[in-house]
Amino acid sequence: MKKLINDPNDVVPESVEGFVLAHSDIIVGSDDPETLFVSRAGGAVSGKVGLVSGGGSGHEPLHGGFVGVGMLDAAVPGPVFTSPTPDPILAATKAADGGAGVLHIVKNYTGDVLNFETAAELADAEDIPVKAIVVNDDVAVEDSLYTAGRRGVGGTVLLEKIAGAAAERGDDLDAVLAVATKVNDNVRSMGVALTACTVPHAGKPSFDLPEGEIEIGIGIHGEPGRRRIKAAPADEITDLLLDPILEDLGLAGGDDVLLFVNGMGGTPSSELYIVYRHARARLEALGTNVTRSLVGNYITSLEMQGASITVLRLDDETTELWDAPVHTPALRWGL
Amino acid sequence: MKKLINDPNDVVPESVEGFVLAHSDIIVGSDDPETLFVSRAGGAVSGKVGLVSGGGSGHEPLHGGFVGVGMLDAAVPGPVFTSPTPDPILAATKAADGGAGVLHIVKNYTGDVLNFETAAELADAEDIPVKAIVVNDDVAVEDSLYTAGRRGVGGTVLLEKIAGAAAERGDDLDAVLAVATKVNDNVRSMGVALTACTVPHAGKPSFDLPEGEIEIGIGIHGEPGRRRIKAAPADEITDLLLDPILEDLGLAGGDDVLLFVNGMGGTPSSELYIVYRHARARLEALGTNVTRSLVGNYITSLEMQGASITVLRLDDETTELWDAPVHTPALRWGL
Amino acid sequence: MTTVGVDWALDWVRCSAAVVTEHREELIDLDRAIGDGDHGENMHRGYRILLEKLDGFEAATVGDVLKLVATTLMSKVGGAAGPLYGTAFLRGAKAADSADLDAAGVAAVLAAGVEGVVARGKAEVGDKTMVDAWHPAAAAAQEVADSGGSAGEALRAAADAARAGAESTEPLVARKGRASYLGERAIGHRDPGAQSSALLLEAAAAAAGA
């Protein structure tokens, strides 16, 4: 294991401390390290729906990097790859509440769902109305009664941006939830790993992936994917990720889409653009208009090499909300 | 070698193609693939000094990611880790020339210096006044008559931003060069590698770095560093990078600085913030004011794991120019 | 022991902390294989803090101890296991509001625990989760109670059944939790949560000297 860390126990608190210091113009850390979260420097925005997300650490910049004007109000980092407990989620929910209620943006993993559920109950007991959107965009996972359902992956980033803009323009809690639901319904993702990642506490790679083999349908927690295949050219891998997305999304010629190529943390951006190039050509060949794009490391798995592709079908409203100004550590425009 | 690429020969052109497509609102690629460069979508800005940089590929987002309003006018990507030849540099220089002359921003490597020199001679023959700033901020390299001199590394990013803002506000060629020189005189960097990177054409890591060892004083081309040491906690490594920087820069208590922690491409941002945290504490203990910060992958070495620290001594002018609006694929604010 | 009481409950916590520490890496490795590699660390973190809280803790009933376990795991473990174990111990605590438990009392605590896990996690036996350890354990304890056995015997039977239950997860495809994403590839691996449940129940028996 090779990492720029001190004690594995201190990875999350030290990293968050540095993160808050580096971005102190827009975010603050919680006072109590026992209920660790980050939130907007100015505090809750009165009258605005608060947006709170969170989950295990190791996916940076998700979620802390998306706290700021036009996006989240607070983010709760758990231990690496481990959902945070209800206490800090509750504390973040309180910090994000401007009197108009709070939306929990939860990636669909059993741990995240259960801990956010409990926090929402506790918030309810303190008279803070909470609704939750459970993001489940990963087409690598069969969505059936016999699984935990699809995982939440790349679509989460797009949803946080778009729902954040809806809250910022003054939508009420139900309206923000409706926008979030629309995004979740229209977004699909799939990922590939070239190498495994190493959880600091485990000290060993999360799985063994020999030279010449790659994992298709990988998640963001270093879980093995659905299948292992021989290494292949980027264009072929791109097809393997894109085909299930296109099928599931049922894109029609003339649809506007946002194409998001995400790096898993250890892949150079030059490679992401090679994937983007072919994915874009495929989408355009279908008659789809790639009207918005995002390429980079936005939802990662520590130092894993690999990428995921996310396609979001846009309409006028979601396009406008995507374009709205945003000022967070990891996503910024118009401000 | 595990990479999301097709033919190693196509890595640079395909990546640049995807890059240009993803950012077509602000940049364009050159028409002729034989003289590959990227430049601002609107063409040269009349009356503004043009800024051109370039060098081997593999350091993305440098330099293409910094083309746009407030920063570069054109960037020339060579083959991976290989300086581009004079032809595309000349073509980019012409594309960047708005009638006020062009500044070449050259990292101090023999190849870059020689090829930019030739291009400048050719531009001169076409009556385009060209001046060059050779960036040499890497304190890992002894600066003496008996070496090729210090390398240009992280300081390049800061210099491109600040000189770009000077050009944007209307400074003439000599004035932009003066600002660039001031930045170069006040910036120092040093890097560490935890793993080597693999040049696609070579197919093998650029050096062997066993588990438990790291390279101190690494460059950005996968060159081995000055010395190899046992892996150590992040805070110790941070000290090893920071000490020579502080010594060489001769910082005084009360100085304002920009602290830049850069990822080499394969390091999670959470680790960069751990480095940032300790570097910042060290600087503050010295009585230095860290008034600006930058943390992320801005000048990389393919998929190398590692980081570099850059410290820039700021004054009112460079602070103001740093804060000025910028709109490029990789750095954006105020627009 | 015919009955088990507060001292047993406190010992259970201490024995649990010991086995969880001892098996931390094993649980990490099981979770690396079909999950995300944190289960051992999560349980270890929870029980380490729980041990600290035990210092000077005053309990009148077994339920008081189990409630401390519940709230600590709930607020310190995180992931899927934290809320599930938290709920299990919370329900178990409610079923154990007396100073001493006989075999029927033990069986009632375990049954309440399973119900809690199922209520939160919606898993059934055979879904390759901790339910596959808890469910047979509760049933085995009930059998001992029905046939007039002691609390210690009930705990021993529960521990044995839990171990068998954990083993029984190996050939299964998972239908809940993170391993469910793997489909057929989960076959051949033991579920980490079932394994930690078996360890905790073994600690319960050991604490009773059974």
Next chain:
Amino acid sequence: MTTVGVDWALDWVRCSAAVVTEHREELIDLDRAIGDGDHGENMHRGYRILLEKLDGFEAATVGDVLKLVATTLMSKVGGAAGPLYGTAFLRGAKAADSADLDAAGVAAVLAAGVEGVVARGKAEVGDKTMVDAWHPAAAAAQEVADSGGSAGEALRAAADAARAGAESTEPLVARKGRASYLGERAIGHRDPGAQSSALLLEAAAAAAGA
């Protein structure tokens, strides 16, 4: 051969392309050790394109061929080697504006080439660069010319001296180019540019059948 002419120059290019292709990986590995691992690929790219350009190329003098080599390497190789080799061949071409070269002519071309490299790169003998191959090669050719040898003999002597010169870089610390960043760690490694220079000069001798 007493003199070498345009055919020799064309053959030199072809032989160079062959050895550069054959030794591509060796040059990459030398550059990986003390540089950035691209030298073999850079030279290979340049000579591949040069071969294509040779198709149908009409040359009246050795200089015409060397000029094509110069401009192609200059505009296709990049890195440090591109402009340095480009300048060497450009200066060499100027010194070779006749149809045939005798030993003195060969020596003059090589001397002009070294001067070009030194003018651009400012390296001296012993700095662990391609100069360490070119400089003794030019001197050896001059000696053959002085003692009345043939062009072929001059090329053979140059090739031998270049090989020895490349070998002589192994124990050195580098003072120019990328290897200079390594300090003492460059010791024990042959300079890639010196090695490619030796290969090119060996090709020159081979093309003359020497």
